[in-house]
Amino acid sequence: MSYGPQPWQQTAWDWRAAGNFIGGGAGSGLIMFTALAGADGAAAAALLLAGLALIGLGLACVWAELGRPLRALHVFFNPRTSWMTREAIAATVLFPAGAAAALLAYTGVSGIAWLPAVLAFAFIYCQSRMVQAARGIPAWREPCVVALLLATSLAEGAGLFWLAQPWHRQGSTPLALVFGALLLVRIVVWYAYRARLDGHAAPRALAALDRAGRVLLLGGTVVPLALLAVALVGGSAAAAAWAGLAAAPAGAFVKFTLITRAGFNQGFALQRLPVRGQAPRATP
Amino acid sequence: MTRWAMVVDLRRCVGCQTCTAACKVTNATPPGVQWRRVLDMEFGEYPNVRRAFVPVGCQHCDDPPCAQVCPTTATKKRADGIVTMDYDLCIGCAYCAVSCPYQARYRTLRATFAYGEPIESEARTLDEDRLAVATKCTFCVDTIDAGLARGLTPGVDPAATPACVNACIAKAMAFGDLDDPASNVSTLLAENESFRMHEELGTGPGMYYLWDRHTP
Numbered sequence: 125m126s127y128g129p130q131p132w133q134q135t136a137w138d139w140r141a142a143g144n145f146i147g148g149g150a151g152s153g154l155i156m157f158t159a160l161a162g163a164d165g166a167a168a169a170a171l172l173l174a175g176l177a178l179i180g181l182g183l184a185c186v187w188a189e190l191g192r193p194l195r196a197l198h199v200f201f202n203p204r205t206s207w208m209t210r211e212a213i214a215a216t217v218l219f220p221a222g223a224a225a226a227l228l229a230y231t232g233v234s235g236i237a238w239l240p241a242v243l244a245f246a247f248i249y250c251q252s253r254m255v256q257a258a259r260g261i262p263a264w265r266e267p268c269v270v271a272l273l274l275a276t277s278l279a280e281g282a283g284l285f286w287l288a289q290p291w292h293r294q295g296s297t298p299l300a301l302v303f304g305a306l307l308l309v310r311i312v313v314w315y316a317y318r319a320r321l322d323g324h325a326a327p328r329a330l331a332a333l334d335r336a337g338r339v340l341l342l343g344g345t346v347v348p349l350a351l352l353a354v355a356l357v358g359g360s361a362a363a364a365a366w367a368g369l370a371a372a373p374a375g376a377f378v379k380f381t382l383i384t385r386a387g388f389n390q391g392f393a394l395q396r397l398p399v400r401g402q403a404p405r406a407t408p
Numbered sequence: 409m410t411r412w413a414m415v416v417d418l419r420r421c422v423g424c425q426t427c428t429a430a431c432k433v434t435n436a437t438p439p440g441v442q443w444r445r446v447l448d449m450e451f452g453e454y455p456n457v458r459r460a461f462v463p464v465g466c467q468h469c470d471d472p473p474c475a476q477v478c479p480t481t482a483t484k485k486r487a488d489g490i491v492t493m494d495y496d497l498c499i500g501c502a503y504c505a506v507s508c509p510y511q512a513r514y515r516t517l518r519a520t521f522a523y524g525e526p527i528e529s530e531a532r533t534l535d536e537d538r539l540a541v542a543t544k545c546t547f548c549v550d551t552i553d554a555g556l557a558r559g560l561t562p563g564v565d566p567a568a569t570p571a572c573v574n575a576c577i578a579k580a581m582a583f584g585d586l587d588d589p590a591s592n593v594s595t596l597l598a599e600n601e602s603f604r605m606h607e608e609l610g611t612g613p614g615m616y617y618l619w620d621r622h623t624p
Binding site: 134136137186189190191192193195196198199200201202205206207208209212254257258259260261264387389390392393394395396397398399400 | 417418419447449451458460462464473475476477478479480481482497498499500501502503505506507508509510511513515517539540541601603605606607609611617618619620621
């Protein structure tokens with residue numbers, strides 16, 4: 125076949141689009157985990173600002189991918205049906221709310237991180253639905269991708285939180301257990317997502333995802349869980365930080381792969397072949 | 409109501425690409441951009457090999473994923489079924505391109521020409537508004553609207569009919585109103601077996617492919 129049903133990797137979205145999902149996911153997760161940790165003071169302020177910075181970095185990446193970046197404000201025009209518009213609206217509310225929460229936390233107000241955490245969840249939910257709404261890509265339109273992106277976002281954010289633990293000292297044993305649980309949830313959701321793609325996505329897309337899955341299992345789950353166990357048993361803050369360092373990039377790699385390596389379309393398909401002359405009816 | 413649609417008879421298409429050329433000339437698309445292209449597809453293993461030529465492009469869906477995801481409303485669906493593009497609104501995010509199951513969307517970031525430097529016709533037809541934004545087949549909507557304004561019938565009168573349909577040497581392509589039971593496309597669909605591509609996705613494509621005569 126010269127040019128037909130074999131799917132090919134989409135080229136419209138590259139590493140810059142992946143950067144939006146990586147930065148946005150990790151940043152949102154960090155803000156949510158900071159709220160869950162009940163962090164306060166300068167540490168909470170710094171963590172919230174770091175989360176916002178990551179989200180901002182992701183949005184800057186996707187802005188750089190726009191064909192007409194000076195028209196970027198047009199992105200707000202379709203809240204009725206577009207998850208990209210909704211993502212932009214969530215980000216617009218999240219940034220001032222997050223900055224205000226960071227300022228208040230710095231001045232001693234506690235428990236203020238919940239508002240940006242809720243908005244961060246809204247932001248990452250919109251991002252996840254954005255991927256699912258891309259009906260041209262089988263690996264993206266699978267409904268389970270929403271749960272996968274939410275789970276990776278939370279796990280990456282928790283990883284970044286624990287990476288910074290030696291500095292902020294806001295961690296605790298229950299939080300470490302939550303981190304471990306998030307890693308387990310992420311890998312379970314990953315396998316559920318991967319199982320549902322069988323027979324739907326292109327073989328090369330599945331091969332790319334399987335490579336990412338191995339990284340997620342080993343580097344993003346087994347290693348950080350082992351380090352977390354060492355941290356819990358031995359009381360080593362460094363081990364917990366290393367666990368965080370392992371967990372976050374593995375999730376980022378999965379997203380990078382999902383966008384830039386597993387974004388195969390479904391090509392073209394004929395339900396029936398044309399019947400010419402007296403030939404019997406044929407199916408492809 | 410009116411629902412403009414296209415019918416392609418796969419038994420008639422010979423893969424001559426005249427529709428592709430007509431589209432390119434009419435819409436002045438740059439190299440590599442084919443709003444109407446013809447796939448040359450082979451099926452089976454030697455010696456049982458079948459071949460089909462399949463014109464594809466924007467399917468002007470009933471529920472177009474591109475319009476749903478578009479954050480700017482640059483992509484719109486008209487009441488008559490035609491999916492349009494507003495180049496002045498588009499930000500070139502390419503979300504529509506990854507959402508279209510028919511790979512009908514293009515984004516050309518900078519002006520490109522067949523021979524490097526623009527030849528006279530390319531220089532004359534270059535449209536800066538179409539750079540770095542999404543583009544696609546419009547069913548030659550301007551031609552249709554102009555024809556309707558003159559009382560012509562799209563699909564019947566060439567002056568109101570998409571360029572690809574006019575150009576087809578084998579009468580493999582037809583254009584008309586699906587909601588009119590007496591239209592050419594309604595008649596073709598009534599007399600023949602047909603399918604729509606990737607119909608399982610629920611997009612409701614506005615392009616129908618005929619593959620055999622109807623057997624009651």
